[in-house]
Amino acid sequence: MDKNYWKNIYSKQSEDERPSLFALNVVESIGVEGKSIIELGCGNGRDAICFANANADKVVAVDQCENIIELLQHRYQQVGNLDFQCRDFTCMEDSVPFDIVYSRFTLHSISKAQQHKVILWACRNLKNGGRLCIEVRGQKNEIFKVGEPVEGEPDAFILNDHYRRFLNFEAFCEELRSCHFQIDYAEEQKGFAPYNGQDETYIRVIASRPL
Numbered sequence: 554m555d556k557n558y559w560k561n562i563y564s565k566q567s568e569d570e571r572p573s574l575f576a577l578n579v580v581e582s583i584g585v586e587g588k589s590i591i592e593l594g595c596g597n598g599r600d601a602i603c604f605a606n607a608n609a610d611k612v613v614a615v616d617q618c619e620n621i622i623e624l625l626q627h628r629y630q631q632v633g634n635l636d637f638q639c640r641d642f643t644c645m646e647d648s649v650p651f652d653i654v655y656s657r658f659t660l661h662s663i664s665k666a667q668q669h670k671v672i673l674w675a676c677r678n679l680k681n682g683g684r685l686c687i688e689v690r691g692q693k694n695e696i697f698k699v700g701e702p703v704e705g706e707p708d709a710f711i712l713n714d715h716y717r718r719f720l721n722f723e724a725f726c727e728e729l730r731s732c733h734f735q736i737d738y739a740e741e742q743k744g745f746a747p748y749n750g751q752d753e754t755y756i757r758v759i760a761s762r763p764l
């Protein structure tokens with residue numbers, strides 16, 4: 554939806570390359586060693602690289618932006634457990650199931666209908682007992698309702714030429730349950746992703762596909 558916005562950012566290579574607190578939390582709380590992981594919307598690859606360094610068996614990391622994926626493919630071509638792919642994660646074909654589907658700050662970039670498609674895809678493409686790990690902007694986020702409302706997409710706004718849709722926390726958890734996920738952890742609070750001296754409110758959810 555916002556591909557040119559991201560391509561432009563990646564062409565400047567100005568993004569933070571340290572792993573996010575969410576990735577570190579996943580490594581710590583779930584453990585990634587020996588596991589297969591797919592990251593949806595990997596951006597500059599910082600979290601995928603963190604999982605690979607933490608001895609994941611295989612990390613597939615997809616993003617829609619050719620420029621950042623080509624750079625990452627070139628830079629990490631010798632790293633056997635890292636596979637960067639240029640794909641639209643809202644229309645992925647089914648694959649060999651993963652242990653973990655990870656998505657940070659990406660579900661708010663797509664429409665509600667696309668989000669539902671992605672959740673169903675995750676359910677089909679996780680192993681039994683596999684985990685879905687999501688961090689995303691919700692309606693308690695400080696810039697909810699700031700900007701131009703998007704016609705036909707409630708809770709979505711354009712601010713500085715950038716689309717964001719703010720998830721309703723309870724409705725999102727209910728959507729996951731309706732897709733047969735069990736919620737292991739769900740909070741909407743500050744402290745998840747402090748950035749540039751600001752500590753905004755975000756949703757973090759870890760859910761399991763039942764055994």
Ligand SMILES: C[S@@+](CC[C@H](N)C(=O)[O-])C[C@H]1O[C@@H](n2cnc3c(N)ncnc32)[C@H](O)[C@@H]1O
Binds near residue numbers: 597599615640656662
């Ligand atoms: C806010 S950035 C987050 C990057 C990374 N997950 C992180 O936390 O550093 C959102 C990323 O999702 C990607 N993205 C958004 N919609 C996408 C889609 N439909 N398919 C693939 N990538 C997408 C964008 O290109 C961008 O790189």
